[in-house]
Amino acid sequence: MSCRRVMLAFGLALSLLLLSGCAAQKSQLQQEGFFEEWRLLADDSKGHSPAPRRESVLLEPLVEQVETITGLEEELRPMPTRPVSMHLWDVPITSVLRSLARLAELNLIINPAITGSTDVHLHNVAWDQAFRGVLATHGLTYAWEGDILRVMTIDDMEHDLRLAAVKEKKGAHRIEIGRVAPLASQIVKISYANAEELRETLLAMLTKDGEGNARGSVVVDRHSNSLVIQATQEDLARVGRMIAVLDRPRPQVLIEATIVEASKSVARDLGVQWSGRYLAGQNRPHGITEGLDPAALLPATGQETLLGGGTNPDGSPITSALGLLYGSSNWNFLSLQLQALQEDGKVNILSQPSITTMDNQMAFTENGTRIPVVTTTDGDRTVRYENAVLRLEITPNIIDADNLRMKIAVTKDEVDLSRQVEGNPFIIKKQTETNLNVANGETIVISGLTKQQLADTNSGVPGLKDIPGLGWFFRGSSKASGMEEVLIFLTPVILPQRIAAP
Structure with missing residues (x-):
């Protein structure tokens, strides 16, 4: 009887220990869940960087296209150097040049005024040497226009130089027109950038007058954090593209x-x-x-x-x-x-x-x-x-x-x-x-x-x-x-x- 009581007491004590262990484990899990919940809340409350602009800004290239002077690129672009062999007698010069262009797979334009025949005897000669030799023999020259090779006379070259001078005068006249063009005003709201710092950058973009001073002005309105810009229409367009690039939200740390x-x-x-x-x-x-x-x-x-x-x-x-x-x-x-x-x-x-x-x-x-x-x-x-x-x-x-x-x-x-x-x-x-x-x-x-x-x-x-x-x-x-x-x-x-x- 006493042995049964001892066993019963032992079983009761073991059950109590198991129940207390489960309760402690449950309490520990609840406590860990509590701290995990607050840890997640703390991570979420650290903040974010601003979202990018909602509006999509289509930007034109900020680098203006510069017109090249035709006829002055022959020293800048490399010519083919593959070896060629040709043996021709009393063949029109234009046919020889077209044959050389086909061998090098080049696009070729020849002035119709170029006439005459030639004899060619070349064996395993670099293509560029053969091409320049034929041109020099007949007083011709060449120039690149994109991927097109132009064969010209000396008169053609002088004509191109005169045309380049006219274009240069036209560009100078355009600049002069910009110096006297009427000024327009525009107010631009600055959302993210520092308006004072942005002002200094934009002032350097305005057209200069004959004395080197900017034609127009950029004024900061601190009340609305806006820029009041006075400039020519061309400058306003260029400055607007610049603002679209620089006035962007910055990430945060x-x-x-x-x-x-x-x-x-x-x-x-x-x-x-x-x-x-x-x-x-x-x-x-x-x-x-x-x-x-x-x-x-x-x-x-x-x-x-x-x-x-x-x-x-x-x-x-x-x-x-x-x-x-x-x-x-x-x-x-x-x-x-x-x-x-x-x-x-x-x-x-x-x-x-x-x-x-x-x-x-x-x-x-x-x-x-x-x-x-x-x-x-x-x-x-x-x-x-x-x-x-x-x-x-x-x-x-x-x-x-x-x-x-x-x-x-x-x-x-x-x-x-x-x-x-x-x-x-x-x-x-x-x-x-x-x-x-x-x-x-x-x-x-x-x-x-x-x-x-x-x-x-x-x-x-x-x-x-x-x-x-x-x-x-x-x-x-x-x-x-x-x-x-x-x-x-x-x-x-x-x-x-x-x-x-x-």
Whole structure:
């Protein structure tokens, strides 16, 4: 009976354990589903790049056709050089030229005024030499018109030169007409481009007068962000085509940054004691480029290592808990790991800004304080404030859908209270700038902004350390110094275009 009770109790306990395990698993699944839902919402709320223009703009070529002077291209276009052989007696010169054209498969036009006969004895001679020899013997010349070879007399050549001079005068007359043509006005709404910058570009497109000044004007109306253009009809058409090309929506870039302050040893554990970049994600090499000349890092792709992690400058493996959490698909995990290290007291996260900016548009973030500086002039005290900040400036330039060029400038100011002038502390300024290529979603690590921490500590037995003459037996002092480093993690992401409504 007692054995049955024991078995029954054991079975009941096992059932309770199974039920609690299922409930915990269900709760865990619900919790994971909850966080997954918010993660998807966070990804969707990062923003988009503007959709392209709805209206289709049919652009005419912006390069004007330049009329060539017929008869002056024989030195520019190569002639056939295949070997030919001909043995002819008392044959019309036109027949010889047509035979040569058929051998080289060329289109040929001959002036009907060309007459006369010739004898030809050629054996394995280059085609161009044979052709030029026949022409020179009879005082003829040639010129290309597109794919057509014209055979002409000297009189024909002089006629072409006179015709070219007339066309040149006609073009000059056309320019002169443009200089005196009546001006018309047009207002163009600018949607995406900077109207002030666009104005400077368009002014250079206007026809110039005899003194080199633009005929017309381009004025910016800031209220409506429009351009008021006054120019000739021909210039208005050309400027309109230019605006259609330049006034396009620019893609946008989301830049996620984490600025971390850590001790030198922790920075070494993170594997970024030397500046470099870490790549991760599908079909990407893993590793850190370290200890190289800066020129070798542009554009660096990282030294490939095993999947286990990167290496420190001395060749030892990275022991940080971050592991392989750098990369395009792991930014959220990198942020969480840095926060975990901060909770352990190993790092201090100074700032985690997230900035969205347009292509080729500078964005910055600033974190710090303002230091009052007191100056005295003729007995009058004046207080002004100096910035002591950590400033990060980023200018992204989208190369294509997968790569960006980035201009990065970092300025770090430190207040040195150990050195003062009339009570005003020194401000130590450090600045670094770089340009590099980076893949879309790749994390860049910037390091090298270090500062020295000095600490004086006095300790002793309370009461006894203050006894005159004998207190030094019961007290002590110590000095400690250490180096701290600021690490900046940057991840640029090209935002996809928003799908335009139908």
